[in-house]
Amino acid sequence: MKKNKLGHSELYVSELGFGCMSLGNNHQINERMIHEAIDHGINFFDTADLYDKGMNEKSLGLALREKRKDVIIATKGGNEWGEGIDGWRWNPSKEYLKGAVKQSLIRLGTDYIDLYQLHGGTIEDPVDETIEAFEDLVQEGVIRNYGISSIRPNVIKAYLEKSNITSIMMQYSLLDRRPEEWFDVIGNHHVSVIARGPVAKGILSNDYERKITSKGYLDYTEIELRETVDEILHYISENGHPLQQVALRYVMDNPIVATAIPGASRLDQLMENIDVANIPSLPEHLTAKLRKVTKQSKYSNHR
Template sequence: MRLNRLGSSELQVSELGLGCMSLRSDEKEATKIIHKALDKGVTLIDTADLYDFGKNEKLVGKALKGKREQCVLATKVGNRWDHVEEGWEWAPSKDYIKTAVKHSLQRLGTDYIDLYQLHGGTINDPIDEIIEAFEDLKAEGLIREYGISSIRPNVIKEYLKRSNIVSIMMQYSLLDRRPEEWLNMIQAHGVSVIARGPLAKGNLTDRIFTGKASEKGFLDYVPSEINDLMIKVKDISDGRMLSHLALRYPLHHPAVATTIPGASSVEQVDDNTEASNVDLSDEEISLFKQWTKQTYYDKHRD
């Protein structure tokens, strides 16, 4: 598994990571999935305090017991639920971030977090205060680096300008090429992209040709458009799995350090990580871009 430097940091992340939101609540199964990922060379393990209201972090922490040093452990903060009966609210204050990190550390069973990410963000947030919180946590040794998880252009621009973030997590796939507008700028600031949702909820896999295919489409693609696209991809696949080609696509741009497909089974981890043995040619990337839509974020702009 190839490793890439995350932004300007010393963190080295596998080009294929593991997004833990898809983990089931069964502790044994979750542990098997995470251990399989580590065995296959995955180093980036990504969770969030919001996932299953803290239970996901606990699963990850238990699975990493005795294996903590094998991974770059990432989690997220900003959504608060401990004071409401249902749901959660956006609460990115300095005090809350510095309190929440202690709870995440406890649930994860570790004394430091490699990558602490703001789980969202708006232009109306107290951005300087948020940055101060992350910088304080770095100085205290509770986190090694910090980043944001955001698709909002105006938010991204502010953090690139005002903070020392090393990463931006963005949904990015063949069916969602909106981040491409910003990849060169992000790279120019020495920041890396973590691509989430690279398989577009399974629409970019062989499942598209089965009875399990989604009837909802994806973003501005209707099911027939996705089917037509995947027929074209299959025609040039030369025996490669469609999911592997889809997983490789976000990695074609040097700004993208890693992509983090989820997995709900050991078999999915095996399948996904085999994409590390697949390459895309420049010609194939060009074809993929011809066959898909270059869309843009129309909200949250300056």
């Protein structure tokens, strides 16, 4: 599988990664899927301490205990839970993050994290303090690189200007092209995008009929979604590839995207995702048509 350089780091990540949020609570099933992914060339695994209150990290760590040197582990922090906290609360403080990463290391069963990401954030956060925490952790050798997971333009700009982030995780798909407005700025800072949600909650999959609901999706109404998906299907019919593979390929073809991380809760879903690595980049005329029939929306808040 093709590997891409992650920002200005020394990491080379598979163009298709594994979004671990979709894993369940059966470790044997999780391990089988993770090992299957590795066998097919996936080396990038993304989790977070908040997923299943740390159990997601534990399952991933157990599955990778004999394969640590072959993979790149990314996790996230900033969401605090525990005694006296109803659910979880946002805490991007230096003290909390430096303690949280140590707990992630224990759950993952490793002594370093390849990519540690801030799991959210607002412009009102103590950004300089958060960056200090990341830089300290790099100096200590606890993390190799750091990034943010955010779709807020003002937060993204602040970290691009003030920090040494390697990557920005953003929701990005044919049905959510808002990130494209910021790709030039991100690229000018030698930072990569990690694309989550590339099949738009399954709307851009073979199961689209069931996934399209009366709620619509972002600024698409239900009717607009059905019309847009029908147009996409029309244009890709001569291509011969399933909707999901074309949707993934559209995201992965963008040079700013180092890796796309669709979820998979079943082995057949994983294998369908992996198949996209075996198809060529979309021809330019098809990409142009796909852009023409989908919205070029922009973020309206947090600018």
